[in-house]
Amino acid sequence: MRITVTVDGTSYTDDVEPRTLLVHYLRERLGKVGTVVGCDTSNCGACTVHLDGHSVKSCSVLAVQADGSEVTTIEGLARDGQLHxxxxxxxxxxxxxxxxxxxxxxxxxxxxxxxxxxxxxxxxxxxxxxxxxxxxxxxxxxxxxxxxxxxxxxxxxxxxxxxxxxxxxxxxxxxxxxxxx
Amino acid sequence: MIPAPFDYVAPSTVDDAVRALADAGEDAKVLAGGQSLLPVLRVRLAAPTKIIDLGKIAELRGVREEGDHLVIGSMTTHYDVQRDSLIAEHAALLARATDTVADPQVRHRGTFGGSIAHADPAGDLLAPALALDCEMVIQGMDGRRTVAAADFFEDFFTTSLAPDEILVEVRVPKHTGWPAHYEKFNRVAQAWSMVAVAATVRTDGDTIAEARVALTNMSAVPVRARGVEEALVGQPATAEAIRAAAEHAAEGTNPTVDANADVEYRQHLARVLTGRAISAAMAG
Amino acid sequence: MTATIEPEVGKGRLRKEDERLITGRTRWTDNLTLPGLVHLAVLRSTVAHAKIVSIDTSAAKEMPGVLAVYTGDDLDPEGKIGMPCAWPVTPDMKSPRRPVLAQGTVNFAGEGVAVVVARSAGEAQDALAEIDVEYEDLPVVLGLENALAEGAPLVHEELGTNRNALWVFDSGEAGSGGNVEQAISDAEVVVKRRFRQQRLVPAFMEPRACMVDPTAAQLTMWSATQIPHILKTMSALTLGLPEHKVRVIAPDVGGGFGGKIAVLPEEIMCLLVAQKLGKPVKWTESRSETMVAAHHGRDQIQDLTIAANRDGTVTGLKVELLADMGAYLGLVGPGVPILGAFMFNAIYKIPAYHFACTNVFTNTTLTDAYRGAGRPEATFAIERMMDELAAELGMDPMELREKNWIKHEEFPYTTVSTLTYDSGNYEAATQKAMELFGYEALRQEQRERRERNDPVQLGIGISTFTEMCGLAPSRVLGSLDYGAGGWEHAAIRMLPTGKVEVITGASAHGQGHETAWSQIVADQLGVPFEDVEVLHGDTQSSHKGLDTYGSRSLAVGGIAVVKAAEKVIDKARKVAAHMMECSEDDLEFSGGKFTVKGTDRSTGIGDIALAVFAAHDLPEGVEPTLDSEAVYDPENFSFPHGTHLCATEVDTETGRVRIRSYVCVDDVGKVVNPIIVEGQMHGGLAQGIAQALYEEAVYDESGTLTSGTFADYLLPSAADLPSFTTDRTETPSTTNPLGVKGVGEAGTIASTPAVVNAVVDAVRHFGVNDIEMPLSPMRVWQAIRTGEKAAGGPGAEAGGGLGSIDAAHGGAQ
Incomplete structure (x- = not known):
């Protein structure tokens, strides 16, 4: 499936398998490896990103569900060398x-x-x-x-x-x- | 881990979703907020061939008034339920229970209808829905039907939803201004409820006029604590009366046994927590 | 050259490590990739004990993206490869071969049975479902006493027993004390207790991962490990690889807590498969795999007998342990309970002591080091016993401890278990802790709550602990039959521009070595903190080391850094004397400068580094380098100590425990960085408290781990823990030049008994004298109700999980 997602201010359009988790899309397709996977039951929260302005566990969202959305990761926080x-x-x-x-x-x-x-x-x-x-x-x-x-x-x-x-x-x-x- | 492969559709209307579900047959799963389903798919405890995502159906989101009922769209998120002014006014019990569901990230994605349709006996929204005599509005290929909460929950993870039906909204009789409390007992913040009690009461002066009490995880399905309710009505709003009424809490329950609690302890907790829930509700 | 005026050591420097970690620019092993990388997925046994009748991999090999599927026999046809155990605790220790993948039998649920190699991780996982394994069930051995019972089925038929080893220390025989049986028979008071150390999961946050590149000159392995150096040597030994052709890199590693002290079958598998295919391979485990396949910790039954006089003087201590090894021996697994042997006598002057530990095999995941490794078990047992003895004697538990502990003027003190404690001041730490805690006021409140029969009862728990850390003097390890030494290596490279590279054999995974080592070197060389770069975790740059565990990094590795810096200064002194045309004896070094005594003539270390780089004019016979290295072998352990006080509120109606306040005053010797030390304490406390109240790895009767996910294994979140009041006293160690002791495990070691003592104290008037860990609400409630020691839960089914009952039922939405 083709999706378009804005991640840390940049728009990406990609074909993904429906089963691809948002976190795997971020890590493996976009190279946003700052967001990590710590468990497989949605307990640890290590994969938390913002999806349309709200925190979500990106291991519990399919990449296809993020189609048309904006995602902010840890890598998109600092601006011009200035930490959040x-x-x-x-x-x-x-x-x-x-x-x-x-x-x-x-x-x-x-x-x-x-x-x-x-x-x-x-x-x-x-x-x-x-x-x-x-x-x-x-x-x-x-x-x-x-x-x-x-x-x-x-x-x-x-x-x-x-x-x-x-x-x-x-x-x-x-x-x-x-x-x- | 990564889910097994599946096909995915995200219809934009309920009609399309129902049709897609009917076409897909037994191996399809409906995806609401996905906060229970996706972990299950990841560890491959389930491997549906088709996922029908309700996330793009705008009509399933939101809360509205219809006479003496509130109508909550099944895809309304926990986060929105917690903050909805109509729910705060007319069904505070739902908001208080929703406050305790999982964690903030999960509440951003997880949905009211999804939790109810998932029917986990430790889920925190089943007992409040039962206590408030909610009605489930269900749509299938043959149109819509309405099922009372008392008839909706049938067994562990099992409801009266047919495989080709979708829970579209929940009708909640208004309990305007009823103070409410959801007393949840678990071992750590992330854990499921071992036992929890949903309570909301209406007082008339110093007398308890009406009470609604239901229990989480005390049977395969949520349990209405009728004995407690009956014992409360007409009583003065005193600690003693509440304690006496709470003694009825475990009647008719049939809890499971796990490492956290045996039957005796769960039934004991039900009594203690019921008293606390009612007291907390009345304290506002 | 800017000289540092104020010493760096002792400053609360913010960490150098943080920048990459807070911005997501990290190098976790799973973040790394290589051209042509292929992925491994391991099929794991779902049964605890069975003969493997057949493994059919043919369908899996046909799956999309699959390059290969291997069984144990494919990877090791001769059945020669065994995972290493470096600690044969006794000469007659039984040591079964642990294959890379199960061969012939599976011995625990979670053991690898086959491995799929595919182009993507998803495809590798998909293919696992297509492997058909036929098992023939064997009887499952679970539970320490069951395993030792007459006629019990055997985990390893060929060993003829489930007993791995019996290790004994007796002070009468060793000549370090009296005969304990005599002490017990002569005693005015004898208290016996049995405690259970439940099985725990280390639960580092980064799952384990490994990548191997066979295409370079050296076979390079990246691994989420605590022990890159040991892993390199052990990989070479295990597979017969030439050691100089192996390079191991531990990049950013997300916690270990002992759980990453291992040579993994998966690491060996990656090495084998990468070489077979000639392609880089990566294995990253899921958390579900971690839970069943990574080693667990603790799991002991402890029988203690303490003898005392009526006045509270302890006269003897007898300790009999059963320790569950799981199905195989881990790298240091058999030695873990033995480390505790030296710590049961703790801070007390006990004249007679006997320790015996029987290591036992069961059909469970193997156990090995977990934060504290042997010392938490010992500390728990003795601190619980002191409270029980105090209750028996009707004494205040602190008064009893005070009566028996080593007084500050008695150091150095050689204990009944033969260790020599160099320094300590238990009185000072205790006094400070009691003041911060408000001990008397809380005792008063406790009395009041008891008198009014308050549904919420208050209890106070004490733990006055010490530990041995800075593992370890090599000669001591040798005497314990450990397979290696305990030294550490450091090197310093003085760059031409005056900047400094420090190489350390310690391998940090969250501790903050880059910051602390920079502080040490800044002081030693008189260079700015910012001018120091610390290199570690890559056997090519940091070529020598024994890695990070046992609170050893600072007390051993940090001292090696000091020694290397001293050598740099010695070399520089010769050059400085030459440059300033004076005698070396006329020079004094301070603040990064050599100054000719009584003059204002000076030369900075940076100028010397540049002069040495140019090498145009060096004194005769001086090599053109200031670079130096040192290997430091400690002469003794170090012995941090502290007093921990915990107040708990117990809801007697539900059994729920709430920590009302937690105060600890620790003495970890001199402190390099107080912020890092405090952080170590906080984290250690959280883990120790979690053992007391929450965590337990539970097997059902078929040997299935029912607490097999983070949904079932209860790790506390921020919402479950209190804020801690931490403070310090400072009694320098006398056995190393920095006076440091180590802090990595102190909080975990001390806190568990403080919490359990507090809960038992809250409900002792109901007749309770123990509650088994973890102190779940049900156990506490049952103890109160029955007025006796509470047993475990009724079922082995974990509550919780993906669905609260069984996620497989699924829901409609």
């Missing part, structure tokens, strides 16, 4: 060790901040319940997300624009992740 505030916060707070879960964690963290720009610890933990990490014990991840929230508050600087609109509750594809205008 959530990426920066993960670094600043030592929120990763082996880093395998990190792309999914960052993508889900951005999503949760779009829904709740000022989450307390409980809200962060609940918002990341679909992502497993075996290295960090989550404490620094929680810290990083709250730190990012602080930096992304309105008026916190130009990076904050990339999740603007979250405070009004109106989300659009371009309001999350910085990926898909």
């Amino acid at each position: 505030p959530v990426q920066q916060a993960f670094h600043d707070n030592h929120a990763l060790q082996c880093g395998f879960c990190t792309p999914g964690m960052i993508m889900q963290s951005i999503d949760l901040l779009a829904d709740n720009p000022d989450p307390d610890e409980h809200a962060v933990r609940e918002g990341l319940e679909g992502n497993l990490c075996r290295c960090t014990g989550y404490q620094n991840i929680v810290k990083a997300v709250r730190d990012a929230a602080h930096h992304m508050r309105p008026g916190a600087g130009p990076e904050a624009e990339r999740v603007a609109g979250a405070d009004t509750g109106s989300r659009t594809a371009s309001s999350v992740g910085g990926g898909g205008e």
Whole structure:
């Protein structure tokens, strides 16, 4: 089947087998290997990307289902060498060790901040319940997300624009992740 | 892992979907949000030859009012159910249960109708649908029919849907302003419900006027806790009355046994959690 | 040349590793590809024990995209290849051959039976379904005591027994202490307990993967491994390959926790198939494969007897273990429980000690190292025993510990198990932890809750632990019959521009070596942190090493880096003296500069590096290089310790446990990077807590792993864990120049008993004196209700899964 998908701002048209999972399309066809596969039961969340502005597990979406959609991956976050505030916060707070879960964690963290720009610890933990990490014990991840929230508050600087609109509750594809205008 | 090969269609109307399903025969699967189906395909516990994706059918999404009912399109996502103002007002129990379904990513893709049609006994939307006396609107080649929730769930993963039928919408009698709570008990956040209790009540002054209580994973199908409901009606809204009523929670249940819980423990949990669900609902 | 003023060691440097990891520019093995790459998929046995009657691969060979299908007999017709075990713990240890793919019989569900090679991973998987294997069932051996029972069926008929080895240490015989039977018979108080260490899955997040390229001059293997150097040597030995023709690369590796200390049949399979076909091949496992085929951890039954006087003085400890090896021996599997032998006496002065461990074969996935490897089991058992003894004596459990532990002025202290602890201060760590925890206030609340019969009861759990890490002095490993040494290698290359390349034999997979090693070298050479590049994980650039496990990287590998840097400075000193026309003795080195004492004349290390590169004017007999290498063999283990305190709330109506607060004060010696150390603690705690409360690999009676996916094997998410309060005391190790001890396993080792002690403490007044791990709500509830030790669950069916019951039923939508 022929599909057209915009990934990290670039439009791609490809023929894919219907059984191709979105994550395999990203990795094997487009070379977007920043998004990884950690399990086969949709538990680990390592493959999380944004599909039309919402986080999804790209192992549980067929590539054909993404036809006509916009996808943002971990590789589409940084702009002009400038890290997304959530990426920066993960670094600043030592929120990763082996880093395998990190792309999914960052993508889900951005999503949760779009829904709740000022989450307390409980809200962060609940918002990341679909992502497993075996290295960090989550404490620094929680810290990083709250730190990012602080930096992304309105008026916190130009990076904050990339999740603007979250405070009004109106989300659009371009309001999350910085990926898909 | 990668699913076994299959053909794929994504019709844009329900009529086309029903026709495609009828044409495809036994080995077809309907794809709603795919959050249960795709993992099953990946580990190759199922290998349908044809997938009929309902994702492009706009008419299956959304919530509307029809007199004293809400009508929820089967492809309405969990995320939208959680945030829908009509559901918040008229069927809060559905929103509270949906809050507990899986995780945020899954709630973005997973659908209300998909969960109900999947009929996993540990699924979190079956008991609320039963408690609220929802009606399932089903379409097949012979047109539409409506089945009460009490008749819809037949066994583990089995409903009254015929192989060539699709669940198109769910009609929910309005329970306007009824406070609600869904008390879910699982071992880790990602795990399925060991037992859960859906409860919503209407009070009249200090008296419980009506109550709707149903249990998740206490039998092959969701169980309406009629004994609890009857014991509550007309009682003062006190902890003692709730506790006494909750003692009826395990009546008529037939839970499975697994490493997490035996029958006795599940029935005990049903009683404890029922009391907590009702109290939490009444606390608002 | 900018000299660093403030020491780098001790600074909370943010990690150099992060940039690629947070932007997705990673090199996981599965990300890599090569021209003409073909893919492997392994058919795995669905039965636990059976004769293979026949394997028909003909239909699979006809499937689209399939290049070849091989069975064990195809790859190894003579049946000579066996996966290596490097730790024959006793001379008479029984060691069955573990073939690359099952030959003749399958011995656990998940064992490879055939391998498909195809142009795509999908096509390889499709073909698996077309392989027809006929099995003839053999009796399945499950459970340690069943396996040892008279007349029990055998996992390996040819061995004549399911007993792998019996390993014994006795302080009376060793002369390090008294006779334990005497101590027990003389004791005023004797407490006996049986504990079960459930089977665990290491659950690194990156599934294992391997790619082999046979088309280059060397046979090159990329693998998601913790041990590229050992893997290279073992591959050569296993297949008879010339070692110099093998190169192993561990690129970015997504966690290991011991689970990637292995020489995999799949790695050997990749080597064989790549050479057969002359094409690059790749194998990447699915998580479902990881669960059944990658080695598991723990799985012991522990019988302990502790003897004491009424005043609380411990007089003897007897430990009898049964340890499940699974169906075969892993690389270090038989030695894992033996590592615990030295740690049951823990921080206590125990005058008589006996340890005996029987390793046992069963028809299950093999067990091997998992974070802590032997030491968590020992720490759990002794810390649980101390609480049980305290309860028996009516003493406060901390007071009992204090009465028996080694006082800070008693170091160095040689224990009853013959190790010499170099340093420690249990009093200081404990005092700090008690203050942070608010011990007395929580005890008060506990009393109040008990008095008012609160449905939520509070419990306090203590774990005062030590561990041996920095594996290991080679002579000690030799005395334990381990097949290799415990040294580590480092090299430093001084580049002409003054930049520095550091080569380490440690192989990081998330620990942060690139950052920490840069800090060490920056201090040693006086160069900026940013000017140091750390190279590891490729046997071509990092040619010598013994890799990363056992909290050894800093305490062994980090010291090798220091030693190499010292050699660089020694070489540079000669050149500096020549350049400044002075005697070497007149020079002092500081902040990256050699200064002539009492003058302002100086030369920077960078200038010297350039001068050496040019080599125009070097002193007589001096080689034109500053590059240096060192191999460091530690003289002793290091012994981190700490006091962990856990408060749990137990909902007595449901049995649910909630961790109310967790405080730990650890002493890991000198700290190179406090941020990394804290991160290691957090992650370690999470894994130890998960053993206490959540995780268990469960087999049903047919030998099928019922917790075979992440939907059934319960890993905690962020929503399931609390925030931890971590702090440190700092008692430097006296046996290495940095004073460091190691931190990789401490949290895991210490936390499990703290949690279980807390839960038992919360419900002890119901008559409970133990609850089997994991402390599921049902087990806790049953323990409360029956007032006795709770048994396991009623069924072996895991709850959960893809569908909560059986996903195969499928749903309509």
